[in-house]
Amino acid sequence: MSAVIDNVADIALRRRSGRWWSAFAVSGALLVLLIGATGWLFYRGVGIWGIDWPVSWGFAIINYVWWIGIASGGTFISALFFLMETDWRTSVSRIAETMTVFAAACAGIFPILHLGRPWLFYWLFPARNTMTLWPQFRSPLLWDFFAILAYVTASVLFWYFGAIPDLAALRDRASSRRRQIIYGIFAMGFRGSGTQWRHYRAVYGTFAAIMAPLVVSVHSIVGLDFAGASTVGWHSTEFPPFFVFGALLSGLAMVLLLLLPLRWMLKLDELITSRHFDVLSRLLLMSSWLVGYAYVMDVFNVYYSGNPAEIAVFQTKLHGAYAPVYWATIVFNLLLPQLLWSARLRVNPFLIGMVSVGVIYGMWCERYSIVVMSLRRTDLVSAWGNYHGTLWDYSLLFGSIGLLLAVRYVPVVSMSDAREASEAS
Amino acid sequence: MTGLLAQFDSQHDLLRAVSRLRAQQVDIQTYTPVPLADSPTGSPLPLIALAAGLLGAAAGFGMQVYAVMIAYPQDIGGRPAFSWPSFVPIGFEIGALCAVLTAFFGFCVINRLPKLYEPIDECLAMRHALRDGWIVAVRTRDPELRGRVRELFLELGAHRIEDIPS
Numbered sequence: 036m037s038a039v040i041d042n043v044a045d046i047a048l049r050r051r052s053g054r055w056w057s058a059f060a061v062s063g064a065l066l067v068l069l070i071g072a073t074g075w076l077f078y079r080g081v082g083i084w085g086i087d088w089p090v091s092w093g094f095a096i097i098n099y100v101w102w103i104g105i106a107s108g109g110t111f112i113s114a115l116f117f118l119m120e121t122d123w124r125t126s127v128s129r130i131a132e133t134m135t136v137f138a139a140a141c142a143g144i145f146p147i148l149h150l151g152r153p154w155l156f157y158w159l160f161p162a163r164n165t166m167t168l169w170p171q172f173r174s175p176l177l178w179d180f181f182a183i184l185a186y187v188t189a190s191v192l193f194w195y196f197g198a199i200p201d202l203a204a205l206r207d208r209a210s211s212r213r214r215q216i217i218y219g220i221f222a223m224g225f226r227g228s229g230t231q232w233r234h235y236r237a238v239y240g241t242f243a244a245i246m247a248p249l250v251v252s253v254h255s256i257v258g259l260d261f262a263g264a265s266t267v268g269w270h271s272t273e274f275p276p277f278f279v280f281g282a283l284l285s286g287l288a289m290v291l292l293l294l295l296p297l298r299w300m301l302k303l304d305e306l307i308t309s310r311h312f313d314v315l316s317r318l319l320l321m322s323s324w325l326v327g328y329a330y331v332m333d334v335f336n337v338y339y340s341g342n343p344a345e346i347a348v349f350q351t352k353l354h355g356a357y358a359p360v361y362w363a364t365i366v367f368n369l370l371l372p373q374l375l376w377s378a379r380l381r382v383n384p385f386l387i388g389m390v391s392v393g394v395i396y397g398m399w400c401e402r403y404s405i406v407v408m409s410l411r412r413t414d415l416v417s418a419w420g421n422y423h424g425t426l427w428d429y430s431l432l433f434g435s436i437g438l439l440l441a442v443r444y445v446p447v448v449s450m451s452d453a454r455e456a457s458e459a460s
Numbered sequence: 461m462t463g464l465l466a467q468f469d470s471q472h473d474l475l476r477a478v479s480r481l482r483a484q485q486v487d488i489q490t491y492t493p494v495p496l497a498d499s500p501t502g503s504p505l506p507l508i509a510l511a512a513g514l515l516g517a518a519a520g521f522g523m524q525v526y527a528v529m530i531a532y533p534q535d536i537g538g539r540p541a542f543s544w545p546s547f548v549p550i551g552f553e554i555g556a557l558c559a560v561l562t563a564f565f566g567f568c569v570i571n572r573l574p575k576l577y578e579p580i581d582e583c584l585a586m587r588h589a590l591r592d593g594w595i596v597a598v599r600t601r602d603p604e605l606r607g608r609v610r611e612l613f614l615e616l617g618a619h620r621i622e623d624i625p626s
Contacts, residue, residue, distance in 0.1 A: 161523065161527065167531065167532060169528070169531060169532050172524040172528060172546065172547060172550060173543060173546040175549075177550070178549040178553070181550045181553040182549070182553050184553070184557065185553040185560075188557060188560065189557065192561070192564050193560075196567075200590060203590050204493075204590040204591055207586070207588070207591065208591065220574075220576065223574035223575075223576075224573050224574050224575035224576050225590075226578070226580075226586065226590075227493060227589045227590045228489050228490065228491050229489055229496065229499055230489070230571065232494075232495040232496070233495070233499060233500060233501065233502070234503045234505055234570055235495075235567070236495055236501065236503075237503030237506055238505050238509075238563045238564070238566070238567045240506065241505060241506045241559070242563060242564075244506075245556050245559050245560055248556075249553075252549065252552060252553065256549055
């Protein structure tokens, strides 16, 4: 086991390979695209996007909801399954948590970009001002701001706290003075003393106990962002759990999708085994059914309400101009994951990768169909409109994927957890 | 010299040494890659975090009540000003944030971190503390006690014995 631990530490310490540089080139190019598109947006304003009346929420909100859902994967795995004391989470929790931090960062930038006047974002804070104004505390959009603030802060701290023993181990193994100092500063002087471990375990458990309800609250509030408005297709009590289910589905898919190349690139076959893929695939299948239940309830509510506007919106989803988006949602989120019923396919890396990509794409389509399709068919027929993303919309979407790919710059497996598991066995 | 430490090759050996030292009423500290199997688990931090969370939630709720009822009251079609259900989400989020921050910084305060240097870091064994070394340190200025502890470490087959510089 010690050899495995050393291998993991070496990943962070050793020299860069050709594979590393080629991956770096791809993510670097996408990051440059993100920075360029953001710069152009700040210079010209949101007019470079496809948004207009009546579809005033476009890619920025779609991407935000999509990314924050993806981010949930790490929290569910590391907090919920820590509390349930599952043994398989150890070797995947660090990758999952790191993914959460980066995906939450991707999510966090979009509401700011979406503001139009991003330099006034601090108006969301209850800050003192000369007009003695307060933010609108009764608005779910403001709840969302607080939820994201709490969630991102807690995710970063949880991730950092979980990495402290590993950073300390890297400090002790590092050979160059510069690395000793850098890792030493971030390890804060953790030495593995009995007292430190005692408090460490207590605090880690506390973090997990807070993160589990926190992630559920975040996605419920994201659902309320929509349900709180009286817009056709949004105004439903079903939305909070619906968004939690969708978050779980896309989060698990992204964890699986990142595990595959990391295992290959970093040769982690001993740590990330077929058992992990099997368990995560089963969870993916289950969350696909949860999402399916939400879709069925959505249809039921539309027809049970008897509201002509609701029915009209739903009809355009089924066979309107954007029908392919709706059907992609059904195919990729509900039908494709059913392949995972087969035990043989659950451990097939190619198929897992395909299903995960499909689900992540399907979830983006779901967000698109929720945001765009409801807004373009309002109660008033005279206010109907259309929507298309522009080049800059797509640049920001793909650029944000480059930000996620920066995941690779940090140690990917929790060494201390893996050690603890091996000591226990 | 402010004490001495011994590095053992396994958790089992370390635990044996710890129980022998405890029997002699010596003040010890272990340094291990993972928490020791029979280590005590009590910590006040979860309760402190809970208290901070509840306090934060109450304060967040109170801030909203103050804002909409006292600081900037608005009558919108006679709707009740004290619409408490809409203040719950932000109250919860602020509470969770307070609990998380308290847990993290409480951990730092209670362990006196960050502490980037301690004299014990000069010992070579500490390089293995978080990897494969199972270390127990005895801090004492009493040379006679140090001698006895050293003999005990030798008897238990310590991998390495070092003095802790002052």
